[in-house]
Amino acid sequence: MKEIVVLSGKGGVGKSVLTASLGWLLGGKHRVTLADTDVDAPNLHLTLGAELQTSREIKTSEKALIDYEKCLRCLQCQEVCRFSAIIGTESPLVVPYSCEGCGACAIICPAQAIIIDKVVNGRINVFSTKRLVVVAGELHIGESSSGLLVDMVKETARKKAEQTGAEILLIDGPPGIGCPVIAAVRGANYVMAVTEPTPAALHDLDRVIQVIRHFHVPVGIVINRAGLHDASKNAIYRYAEENNHSILAEIPKDRMVTQAIVDGRPVVAAYPDAPSAKAIRRLTERVREEIML
Ligand code: SF4
Numbered sequence: 001m002k003e004i005v006v007l008s009g010k011g012g013v014g015k016s017v018l019t020a021s022l023g024w025l026l027g028g029k030h031r032v033t034l035a036d037t038d039v040d041a042p043n044l045h046l047t048l049g050a051e052l053q054t055s056r057e058i059k060t061s062e063k064a065l066i067d068y069e070k071c072l073r074c075l076q077c078q079e080v081c082r083f084s085a086i087i088g089t090e091s092p093l094v095v096p097y098s099c100e101g102c103g104a105c106a107i108i109c110p111a112q113a114i115i116i117d118k119v120v121n122g123r124i125n126v127f128s129t130k131r132l133v134v135v136a137g138e139l140h141i142g143e144s145s146s147g148l149l150v151d152m153v154k155e156t157a158r159k160k161a162e163q164t165g166a167e168i169l170l171i172d173g174p175p176g177i178g179c180p181v182i183a184a185v186r187g188a189n190y191v192m193a194v195t196e197p198t199p200a201a202l203h204d205l206d207r208v209i210q211v212i213r214h215f216h217v218p219v220g221i222v223i224n225r226a227g228l229h230d231a232s233k234n235a236i237y238r239y240a241e242e243n244n245h246s247i248l249a250e251i252p253k254d255r256m257v258t259q260a261i262v263d264g265r266p267v268v269a270a271y272p273d274a275p276s277a278k279a280i281r282r283l284t285e286r287v288r289e290e291i292m293l
């Protein structure tokens with residue numbers, strides 16, 4: 001099975017919309033499982049119009065819990081907490097969003113009234129359409145540990161892929177360059193880096209490609225909304241040439257993409273003759289060649 005990861009140095013460049021269309025087209029020729037690892041804002045299933053099949057709670061973070069029967073109200077725990085996660089003037093109260101589970105309060109507590117325990121901080125949902133399975137992680141608002149959740153989503157997606165005999169695991173990666181991106185790229189066979197021709201986007205593209213280089217995974221670049229700014233597009237081509245990366249496709253800015261999002265379908269399914277859909281079909285063939293299917 002081949003793992004393809006779709007990344008962008010920042011959000012808002014159309015990564016998930018493109019992944020949905022790519023997955024839908026690949027799903028017409030291969031068995032494909034999709035993984036949505038943008039756990040702070042998972043929306044791949046919406047773009048595909050996929051229906052929820054299963055959902056399970058996950059625990060990837062730990063928080064302090066106080067046993068008030070044992071508590072002496074000395075507030076030493078409040079003094080030791082470097083994250084200001086314990087408030088209260090007479091009795092201590094843990095603010096879950098601020099608690100990092102470091103355990104300092106439990107160590108200092110003279111009454112052993114604090115335990116550090118795992119808490120539910122997200123979900124792994126499985127959606128499906130007639131041709132695709134989508135495994136999506138969802139981190140609760142204000143929670144951290146997104147790198148761990150990305151690992152869990154990938155593990156679940158790999159199992160699903162094995163069960164269904166999938167040839168391709170297509171991963172919609174998180175935006176940015178942090179820990180979740182590293183978790184998404186680990187084990188990949190190919191990375192598609194999506195950018196758009198704006199002055200800031202090239203900087204973000206370079207940052208994410210620098211992260212990918214550590215994993216020695218081949219990278220291809222896709223320029224989305226290609227007509228936005230010619231000078232910036234030329235700069236992306238120069239960057240690709242200097243760094244020996246292929247430009248896989250230019251996807252034109254196309255109002256039918258927006259209409260397809262409203263319809264809850266990938267543009268390649270809803271409007272196959274739209275200019276963006278034609279470009280994405282060419283991109284899909286190019287990706288298939290790149291990963292030698
Ligand atoms: S350190 Fe322990 S005993 Fe003191 S206030 Fe905190 S929980 Fe209560």
Ligand code: SF4
Binds near residue numbers: 064102105
């Ligand atoms: S576990 Fe750490 S962050 Fe959480 S309340 Fe205790 S000292 Fe603060």
